[in-house]
Amino acid sequence: MCLAVPGKILSIEGSDPLLRSGKVDFSGIVKQINLAYVPDAKVGDYVLVHVGFAINTIDESEALQVFEYLRQMGELAELEENDVK
Amino acid sequence: MKFIDEYRDGEAAQRYARMIHRLTTREWTIMEVCGGQTHSIVKFGIDELLPKQITLVHGPGCPVCVTPLELIEKAIEIASRPGVIFCSFGDMLRVPGNSKDLLSVKAEGGDVRIVYSPLDALRLAQENTERQVVFFAVGFETTAPANAMAVFQAFQQKVRNFSILVSHVLVPPAMEAILSSPSNRVQGFLAAGHVCTVMGYKEYEPIAKKYQVPIVVTGFEPLDILQGVYMCIRQLENRQAEVENQYRRAVQRKGNSTAQNLIQEVFRIVHRKWRGVGQIDHSGLGLHEKFADFDAERRFGVADQSFEESPECMSGLVLQGVKKPFECSAFGSRCTPEHPLGATMVSSEGACAAYYRYRRIRPTEVIIPQQRVDAHEA
Numbered sequence: 001m002c003l004a005v006p007g008k009i010l011s012i013e014g015s016d017p018l019l020r021s022g023k024v025d026f027s028g029i030v031k032q033i034n035l036a037y038v039p040d041a042k043v044g045d046y047v048l049v050h051v052g053f054a055i056n057t058i059d060e061s062e063a064l065q066v067f068e069y070l071r072q073m074g075e076l077a078e079l080e081e082n083d084v085k
Numbered sequence: 086m087k088f089i090d091e092y093r094d095g096e097a098a099q100r101y102a103r104m105i106h107r108l109t110t111r112e113w114t115i116m117e118v119c120g121g122q123t124h125s126i127v128k129f130g131i132d133e134l135l136p137k138q139i140t141l142v143h144g145p146g147c148p149v150c151v152t153p154l155e156l157i158e159k160a161i162e163i164a165s166r167p168g169v170i171f172c173s174f175g176d177m178l179r180v181p182g183n184s185k186d187l188l189s190v191k192a193e194g195g196d197v198r199i200v201y202s203p204l205d206a207l208r209l210a211q212e213n214t215e216r217q218v219v220f221f222a223v224g225f226e227t228t229a230p231a232n233a234m235a236v237f238q239a240f241q242q243k244v245r246n247f248s249i250l251v252s253h254v255l256v257p258p259a260m261e262a263i264l265s266s267p268s269n270r271v272q273g274f275l276a277a278g279h280v281c282t283v284m285g286y287k288e289y290e291p292i293a294k295k296y297q298v299p300i301v302v303t304g305f306e307p308l309d310i311l312q313g314v315y316m317c318i319r320q321l322e323n324r325q326a327e328v329e330n331q332y333r334r335a336v337q338r339k340g341n342s343t344a345q346n347l348i349q350e351v352f353r354i355v356h357r358k359w360r361g362v363g364q365i366d367h368s369g370l371g372l373h374e375k376f377a378d379f380d381a382e383r384r385f386g387v388a389d390q391s392f393e394e395s396p397e398c399m400s401g402l403v404l405q406g407v408k409k410p411f412e413c414s415a416f417g418s419r420c421t422p423e424h425p426l427g428a429t430m431v432s433s434e435g436a437c438a439a440y441y442r443y444r445r446i447r448p449t450e451v452i453i454p455q456q457r458v459d460a461h462e463a
Contacts, residue, residue, distance in 0.1 A: 018238065
């Protein structure tokens, strides 16, 4: 199963690295999620959650990349069209 | 929802579609590996936005779909034994075995429970020490860290009444099997985003090079898939064959090393049979000797048996991208989600289920009767 959902860490509990867990908010639904695989994650970070485990933090600086790329490619296409003209 | 809604922006989708149209000069066949991507494509009609020259074929990235019939039968046998609490993800319950499925075992009085996480199954074992708790550990690399953790914690905390029935499969060997098949038409891949979140994408680089195919690690939302397609087509049009990362907000080249370490500690690579496809060498995970006690197949001594699949079901051809669900004679008639002939109609990531859910009925026009509108406003 590949589906993972983004959620925001509200709190973190547990000192044992394997048992480290936290309350994660999925737009209003809060679940207790194991955070062992995101040892650097902090309260307020967004994580990708799959079957009760955070498998990565979401890199917010890359979140807009999809739109940046679109803009750049769009500009490039315009330039190319102008060259053709 | 943050980090989801933004990637469903209709206007940006149209712009990506236009760019893809401008870029495409010839016919190309691209495979998206993951069932979650298939569902997104079919649900949002992404394939219909693309130029006719681009064919998207659906890959075998549905772990429920590829779990061998023999293993479903073993699950049914274990679940039917007295004293067992059999735990599983929801989809697995309706996958057809030889004559029945896990849901019918439940209906007949077996203690079969749907869980969200393998840790839920572990907790059940800790709370019910007089019962044997078995978890059906199905999944690709995305799910391996969770299953590894459940076994590791069981080992550390000496939870003796917990075991897992393993059906883990790996993506890169499946891609190679598809690429090395003589009937292969796939020229580029959208690799499974969350598999790469865990594993990174280094292992795809030798595949791209050997078979000269572009591989773009892609997310699951419409804009992710459109950007992934754009990047793949761009490479194909320019005769490139590299691994690129579209899903940068969730994937780094090295992946998640904490997760990889635990996977390597708990599991080892084994040969696995893929339902509808056959055996692919080194394509699965099994438990390391150190954790062999937690292997439900060993613990319950379930024998190997072989079975015949439904003759009408063409799941295997669908999973390899050779046929589309609607090309099956049973699609929508003898095979539906209520009475499936094969796993691809059952799973939330199965291609047949996706087409059944999103493509069967095509409304040509929606008319709202005037009276109803007035009544509502009153």
